[in-house]
Amino acid sequence: MIGVAVTGASGRMGSKIIRTILEQDDMKVVAAIEAPNTPFEGKDVGEVIGVGTIGVPVNGAEKLAEVLTEKKPDVLVDFTIANAAVGTIKTSAECGVNVVVGTTGFSDEQMEEMKNAIENNKVKAVIAPNMAVGVNVFFKIIADLAKILKDDYDVEIIEAHHKHKADAPSGTAVKAYEVLAEALGRDKNECGVYGRQGVVGARTPEEIGIHAVRGGDIVGDHTVLFAGEGERIEIVHRAHSRQAFVSGVIKAVRYVVGASKKISDMGDVLGIK
Ligand SMILES: NC(=O)c1ccc[n+]([C@@H]2O[C@H](COP(=O)([O-])OP(=O)(O)OC[C@H]3O[C@@H](n4cnc5c(N)ncnc54)[C@H](O)[C@@H]3O)[C@@H](O)[C@H]2O)c1
Numbered sequence: 001m002i003g004v005a006v007t008g009a010s011g012r013m014g015s016k017i018i019r020t021i022l023e024q025d026d027m028k029v030v031a032a033i034e035a036p037n038t039p040f041e042g043k044d045v046g047e048v049i050g051v052g053t054i055g056v057p058v059n060g061a062e063k064l065a066e067v068l069t070e071k072k073p074d075v076l077v078d079f080t081i082a083n084a085a086v087g088t089i090k091t092s093a094e095c096g097v098n099v100v101v102g103t104t105g106f107s108d109e110q111m112e113e114m115k116n117a118i119e120n121n122k123v124k125a126v127i128a129p130n131m132a133v134g135v136n137v138f139f140k141i142i143a144d145l146a147k148i149l150k151d152d153y154d155v156e157i158i159e160a161h162h163k164h165k166a167d168a169p170s171g172t173a174v175k176a177y178e179v180l181a182e183a184l185g186r187d188k189n190e191c192g193v194y195g196r197q198g199v200v201g202a203r204t205p206e207e208i209g210i211h212a213v214r215g216g217d218i219v220g221d222h223t224v225l226f227a228g229e230g231e232r233i234e235i236v237h238r239a240h241s242r243q244a245f246v247s248g249v250i251k252a253v254r255y256v257v258g259a260s261k262k263i264s265d266m267g268d269v270l271g272i273k
């Protein structure tokens with residue numbers, strides 16, 4: 001039985017992850033962590049998320065080390081916010097708990113800090129900005145297409161998400177950008193253009209535009225546009241439900257406990273590298 005600690009337990013993702021773990025016969029929720037000094041402290045997380053009592057209390061993040069030491073989960077699943085997740089992952093690694101990180105919005109420095117903590121402790125990790133199977137197939141499609149089209153087409157990325165999303169562009173769009181830059185042999189530190197405003201002049205062939213749309217309850221749409229002379233190709237992924245991500249989380253939890261690599265992504269989990 002895989003014991004799972006869930007951080008962001010009452011959030012849009014955390015609550016669905018807990019609901020879905022309850023339906024599995026090879027894993028169970030052993031800890032539910034929320035923001036420091038959460039008003040849900042001590043309440044049963046099942047009651048908080050509306051599934052009835054499950055015998056797991058909510059604890060604030062200030063008690064994370066204490067809870068991980070007592071409950072000894074096999075995996076901690078984090079869907080919170082970048083500035084919090086770095087500390088969560090470092091504490092989890094120091095406590096010997098494997099991690100599945102779905103949170104997005106990390107700076108390069110924050111990502112390096114998390115990866116160092118994982119590398120320096122006896123834990124494994126899956127880190128992925130999008131855990132939907134379809135998105136990880138999407139990443140392969142856009143890479144293959146970019147290699148075929150090469151520099152003959154202008155490349156733009158458009159993402160759209162709900163009005164509550166705190167970070168932009170999405171972690172998925174950033175990953176798509178990195179995939180495209182590598183496939184096209186471009187420097188990812190140079191070719192990104194994040195929105196356009198004013199008299200910016202003609203587009204250069206090397207640039208890759210990245211644009212973030214926010215509004216309503218959009219779960220997650222990503223489009224890569226290859227614009228040529230007289231035609232364009234658009235590769236689109238649309239998430240209709242957060243359950244698409246949650247299904248990937250469950251796969252990642254099962255994968256990480258037996259992972260041979262220290263740090264894996266969803267391509268490793270799904271075997272579609
Ligand atoms: N990888 C993926 O497939 C995927 C899918 C969906 C969302 N996300 C990302 O997951 C993150 C969360 O998304 P969401 O829609 O669930 O957000 P949300 O705001 O609904 O949930 C975040 C939760 O984290 C809690 N929290 C804040 N600080 C915390 C801390 N220190 N410890 C524990 N909990 C803390 C908040 O109180 C909140 O309940 C975002 O970064 C989002 O981009 C990734």
Ligand SMILES: O=C(O)C1=N[C@H](C(=O)O)CCC1
Nearest residue numbers: 104129130165170171172220
């Ligand atoms: O890539 C991201 O960032 C994602 N964010 C969405 C969210 O914040 O709800 C979900 C899809 C991935």
